[in-house]
Each structure stands twice: as structure tokens, then as C-alpha cells.
Amino acid sequence: FKANRIDQAFFSVFEARLLAGRTFDGGDFGAAGTAIVDQTFVQQVVGDGNALGRRVRPAPAPGAAAGPWYEIVGIVADRPANTSQGRIYVPLLAGARGPVSPIHLALHAGNDPAEMSRRLQEIGTGLDQTLRLDDVRRLDEVHSEAQMFSNMTTSVLAIVTLSVLLLSAAGLYALMSFTVARRRREIGIRTALGARPERL
Numbered sequence: 223f224k225a226n227r228i229d230q231a232f233f234s235v236f237e238a239r240l241l242a243g244r245t246f247d248g249g250d251f252g253a254a255g256t257a258i259v260d261q262t263f264v265q266q267v268v269g270d271g272n273a274l275g276r277r278v279r280p281a282p283a284p285g286a287a288a289g290p291w292y293e294i295v296g297i298v299a300d301r302p303a304n305t306s307q308g309r310i311y312v313p314l315l316a317g318a319r320g321p322v323s324p325i326h327l328a329l330h331a332g333n334d335p336a337e338m339s340r341r342l343q344e345i346g347t348g349l350d351q352t353l354r355l356d357d358v359r360r361l362d363e364v365h366s367e368a369q370m371f372s373n374m375t376t377s378v379l380a381i382v383t384l385s386v387l388l389l390s391a392a393g394l395y396a397l398m399s400f401t402v403a404r405r406r407r408e409i410g411i412r413t414a415l416g417a418r419p420e421r422l
Contacts, residue, residue: 223263223307225280225289227314233258235328236301243274243296250295251313257292261300263308273297280310302365328361335360 232238233245241261250256257278264273277291292312301309331338339358346355402409409422 223267223278223280223310225257225292225310225312228311229314232311233298235330238301239299241297241299243294245296245298246313251315254290254312254315255293256295256313258296258298258311259294260298260309260311262306263310264297266308278310280312331360 228246230246230248230251233240238260243258245258246256259273259278267273267278268276273294274297276294278294279291280289282288292310298311329338342358343355346353412422
């Protein structure tokens with residue numbers, strides 16, 4: 223499992239319901255040490271036990287040293303797009319430095335997403351002329367694209383499986399036809415001697 227570094231408003235933006243424990247408070251963003259996990263993580267790792275108070279360490283990148291341990295302080299409901307693999311959420315520490323490109327932001331846009339997109343472009347340009355805000359999209363569009371890839375993979379597997387079944391059926395039919403053709407005289411003699419169809 224990899225850690226998702228989030229800010230204080232993440233769960234309210236995504237309307238993630240707290241199931242147990244607590245969410246991050248201001249103190250959590252000053253020093254590493256706390257984590258929140260989702261339902262799927264609890265089911266996949268802890269099972270029926272209580273996850274609160276346990277310590278986890280997210281998987282490091284290949285070739286990198288292992289990171290710090292985090293104490294689980296809360297459990298949140300799964301987000302609709304994330305039900306196949308559990309998630310670990312850790313605070314994005316104030317003043318943290320490191321690679322942050324690209325980053326993904328999510329926010330409530332109200333009733334006019336197009337206006338919000340235009341306003342975001344203006345804010346970004348006002349902050350930094352070199353800041354690029356690409357691909358401003360609705361979350362349902364992002365989710366649809368992710369589902370499209372999954373559906374396409376499922377369709378390809380279904381087509382391959384159907385092809386294999388059809389080829390197997392054709393092979394069995396050819397084998398039975400060949401067997402019957404070779405034993406035609408024997409079948410005729412047994413029929414003339416009074417053999418019933420099930421015996422043939």
C-alpha cells in the first residue's frame with residue numbers, strides 16, 4: 223500500500239464519512255506520525271480486528287529506504303472510485319519539499335464548473351506565470367475514463383474466452399465426426415443386428 227498525502231480539507235471535499243476514530247487536526251500537519259485508512263484497507267489488512275491504534279508503514283518506492291511508521295487514528299468510508307485496493311492517508315506536512323508535479327486537486331465547483339475552470343486559470347496565472355493548469359475536468363468524467371479502461375479489459379477477456387470456447391466446440395465436433403465416419407460400417411452392422419441407439 224502506498225501513502226496518499228492529503229491536506230486538512232481532503233475528506234470534506236470528497237465527502238468521505240468518518241466511520242471510527244478521528245480525522246486529522248492541526249497538530250497532525252506539523253509532524254509525521256498519524257494516518258487514516260479506509261474500509262477496504264481494514265478488510266484487506268486487519269480483517270475483523272480493530273485497526274485504530276495499530277501502526278503501518280507505507281510501501282517505499284523501488285530502491286528507496288523504508289519510511290516512518292504511522293499510527294492509525296481514524297477509518298473513513300471508501301471513495302466510490304477506490305474499492306479494489308485499500309488506501310492510507312497521511313498528512314501533507316507543512317513546508318514539505320519534494321517532487322510535486324503533477325499534482326491533482328479536487329474542489330467543489332458549485333453549479334457552474336466552466337466558470338470555476340476559468341477562475342482557476344486566472345488564479346494560477348496570477349500566482350505564477352509559469353504555473354500550468356492543465357486538464358480541468360469534472361470528477362465524474364475522471365471516474366468514467368477509469369471505468370472505461372476497466373470495461374475495455376473485461377470486454378477483451380470475454381472475447382478471448384468466447385473464442386476459445388468456440389474453437390474447443392469446433393474441435394470436439396470435428397473429432398466426433400471423424401470417429402463416427404471411421405466406424406460407419408461397424409455402426410451399420412450393429413444396427414442391422416438390432417442394437418438400440420443408446421448402445422450405438
